[in-house]
Amino acid sequence: MVKLASAAAPYESYLFNFWGERVPAPQAYFxxxxxxxxxxxxGALRRPQDLAVGPDQKVFIxxxxxxxxxxxxxELELELEITTFINNGSDDTFRNPSGxxxxxxxxxxxxxxxxxRIVVLDADGNLLRIIGQPESSDRALIKDDYIYRPLKIEVDPLGRVYVIAANVYEGIFQFDKEGKFLGFIGAPRVTPSAVDVFWMRLASDEQRAQLQLFLPIEYANFGINEDGMLYAVLRDTAADGNEEIVKLLNPAGKDIMRRVSQLPIIGDVEITGSSFIAQSSFVDVLGRKNGVFSVLDGAKGRVxxxxxxxxxxxxxxxIGDVLGRFRNPVALAELDGNRLVVLDNRGITVFEPTAYTQAIHQAIDFYDRGYYFDAAEVWQDVLNQNPGFEIAYNWIATTALLEQDYDKAMRFYQLGQNRTGYSDAFSAHRQKFVGDNIAWIMTGVFAVFIFLFIGPKLKLGKRFSKFIGLADNPKALAELSAQMESMPENSIPHAVKREYSFRKLVDSLLYSLHVIFHPFDGFWDLKHEKRGTTAAANTLLVMTVLAYVFMRQYTAFxxxxxxxxEVNLFVDATSILVPFLLWVGVNWAFTTLMEGKGTLKEIFIMSAYALTPVIILNIPSTAVSHFLIEGEGxxxxxxxxxxxxxxxxxxxxxxxxxxxxxxxxxxxxxxLIICGIAAALFVGLLFTSVVDHVSRFIIxxxxxxxxxx
Known part of the structure; x- marks a missing residue:
């Protein structure tokens, strides 16, 4: 028997934030x-496989x-060692009892x-009954050549028995309290990918028969929760975020697990693109109070x-040899509703909860019993210990929403990265704001309507354009052009040149609005009437980059x-400029060989003007997003x-x-241009990789x- 010599835990404690990044957290158990x-x-244990805790807190291994x-x-002291039991008047023994x-x-x-078989004993090792191999008249359920090897077992409050057996893909065996086989529940789902479906349609009958040999994944273990429902984990599953590794099965065998978290229930995660890849292999699951459950990772020894x-x-x-780490952990249980015990090849390791963990469970319990404000206070205590605990913010926000404190609810939902909750709070806030200010809102709507109705009659648009100097811009531009043409190049005043350049830029930018609504005439005039300029094209390109950055930074939460x-301005700008410049360059390269009439400069200007919708639509829509709720997304x-x-x-x-x-x-x-861009990107990445390897070699x-x- 080994006891902890110090208050330090030989492992790190962490959580995952909204983006799947690991963040440190206070220790949960010592x-x-x-x-x-x-x-x-x-004597030494040999390949122990399971443990259970009885209603009197006695532990069975x-x-x-x-x-x-x-x-x-x-108190975890030896009371009884059961190696034999009396069966029909003679000694009987176990052979590899696994569950x-x-x-x-x-x-x-x-x-x-x-x-x-399933052996049922009383607490003192006396045989009560034996449940043998399941029998069924339906040969589709139990085949004649099936070899029954029960691995794990659970009993619900009504006495129904559930068994996980080797090489069974139909689900979990279910027996009544007398041991009669009732059928299977919770068959793991097989969902073929689009590629599988495609090849299935192309395959011959023989090939299709081979493809059909792919079987569902077996269950690894399960546990009964306080409501008599089964938590179950799948065996040896390397899953992405779409696969359900942990299930909560009701008596009918339907998975009713709530999965509203951003991250899937897969233990340690690795982010690959937009997918979450599991790095854990669950070997046991423990249903606990208030819907909480714990899973044991056999690969990394974590709970x-x-x-x-x-x-x-x-x-x-x-994983390790020191106290608190495990060698091949196989089972997990709870003692006195407080401590956790883990079974591995050495024995049982007992873990005591910290004040931080006790506060978490206290807060959840308060909330489940309807003491919402008490729960919020405890969650605040949790946040004092771990300011990065996003879930705590969400629970406090939920309580604030119940109190109709919408500003606080929105603030805490945002801190908790809960977009659905934030939207709900904002919806209530928006509704209250409209109700409180309906008179002013209707007055504003009426004023806008009047402005739109009488504006054209009063020529307000033209008057405003004249006020800011745009109404006479074409005339002033023509006069400046004539003035400059009548003067030698070296005698034109700089002020005249600057005014001409500015007015030409304004005229070219405004012409982009004509181009997007009349593209055939617009692009023709860009080429033949020189209505577009390089300066205007550069301005539109910069505005597109700014619109993209603005959209990424300031879209509503x-x-x-x-x-x-973490948004990088350089990366964002590059993600626009590189594809744009590749489009221009590859466009010019191909069209030169295909009798195209455009020059490189004209292609650049044309392409920049084509970006105008990105500017005029995304900037206003980003601003408007702050007034929308999730359902209006x-x-x-x-x-x-x-x-x-x-x-x-x-x-x-x-x-x-x-x-x-x-x-x-x-x-x-x-x-062809798109293919050329792809080829250019590939060559660029290859060149970058070669340069990186050469530079590393030189270093x-x-x-x-x-x-x-």
Missing amino acids: PSLLVDGQALGV ADSGNNRIIRLSA IAVSDIGEVYIADTDNA FTYDRNGDLLYVFGG TFNTLDVT SLLTLVRVISVAWTVMLLLIGTMTLHEYTMGKTIITAI TILTEINYRL
């Missing part, structure tokens, strides 16, 4: 005790390699794997605990999942899709007009030379 076979006086069951007291469960009335159920929404509450544990603190998406589609259409029309192509030739050219050589000198 290891306090390791109980091994030598300390118990029964399935010591599989030694073919025995060990019973410990609530164990204790019912609410203290009956001990043992999955006697190699004997192909992950989640709330009923699938939000991660805390993590502890690891409800619709913006980016970490704005489709409007924002629609506007952004229109801006992209409009730009693509303008690029096609501009290419066709500029190079004097037919529509068919334009489409072929556009496809290594120089470092080695430096050491030798």
Whole structure:
């Protein structure tokens, strides 16, 4: 028996933020005790596979390699070693007992794997009954050649028995309290990918038969929660965010697990693009109070605990030989509703909760019992210990929403990265604001209506243009042009040149509005009437970059999942400029070979003018996004899709007009340009990779030379 010598935990504690990044957290549990076979006086454990805690807090261990069951007291002291039991007047033994469960009335159920049976004993090791191999008249359920090998077992409050057996893909065996086989529940779902469906349609009958041999994943383990429903984990699953590794099965076998968290319930995660890849392999699951459940990661020796929404509450544990780490952890249980125990090859490790963990469970319990304000106070205490705990912010925000404190709810939902909750709070806030200010709002709407009605009659637009100097811009531009043409180049005053350049830029920019609504005439005039300038094209390109940055930085929280603190202006600008310049360069390269009439400068100007919809639609829509709720997000998406589609259409029309192509030739050219851009990007990435490797090699050589000198 080993006890912890210091208050330090030999592992790190962490959580994952909204973006799947690991962030440090206070320790949730400290290891306090390791109980091994030598300390118990029964010799070393051999491949123990399961443990269970009875209603009287007695602990039962399935010591599989030694073919025995060990019973410990609530104080984890040896009470009984069961190696044999009386069966029909003679001694009987276990063969590789792999699973164990204790019912609410203290009956001990043992999955006697190699004997192909379930043995039911009382707490003192006396045989009550044996549940043999399941039998069914339906041969589709149980085949004649099936070899029954029960691995894990659970009993619900009504006495129904659930068994996970080897090489069973139909789900979990279900028996009634008399041991009669009732059928399977919770068959793991097989969802073929689009690629699988495609090849299935192309395959021959023989190939299709082979493809159909892919089977569902087996269950690894399960546990009964306080409501009598099964938490179950799948075996050896490397999942992405779409696969359900942990299930909550109701008595009908339907998965009713709530999965509202941003991150899937997969333990340690690795982000690949927009997917979350599991790095954990769950071997046991423990249903706890208030919908909380813990899962044991056999690969990394960690215990992950989640709330009923699938939000991660805390993590502890690891692989190793010191107290608090494990060698091949296999089972997880809870003692006295407070401590957690983990079984591995050495024995049982006991973990004591910290004040931080107790506060988390207290807050959840308060909320479930309807003490919302008490729960909020406890969650605030949790935040004082861990300011980065996003879930705590969400719980406090929910309470504020119940109090109709919408500003506080929005603020805390934002801190908790809960966009749905934020939208709900904003919806209530918006409704209240409209109700409180309906008179002013209607007055404003009426004023706008009047302005739109009488504005054209009073020629307010023209008057405003004249006021800011735009109404007479064409006339002033013509006069300046005539004045400059009548003077020698070196005698034109700089003030005249500056005014002409400015007015020409304004005129060219305003012409972009004509181009996007009359693209055929507009692009023709850009080329032949010189209505576009390089300065205006550069300005539009810069404005597009700024619009993109503005959209990424300032889209309303409800619709913006980016970490704005990590947004890089250079990267954002590059993501616009590089594709644009590649389009221009590859366009010129291909159209030169395909009898195109446009020059490189004209292609640049045309392409920049085609970006105008991105500017005029995305900047206002980004501002408007702050007045929308989540259910209205489709409007924002629609506007952004229109801006992209409009730009693509303008690029096609501009290419066709500029190079004097037919529509068919334009489409072929556009496809070639896209392929050329892809090839250029590939070559660029390859070149970058080669330069990186060469530079690393040179640095290594120089470092080695430096050491030798």
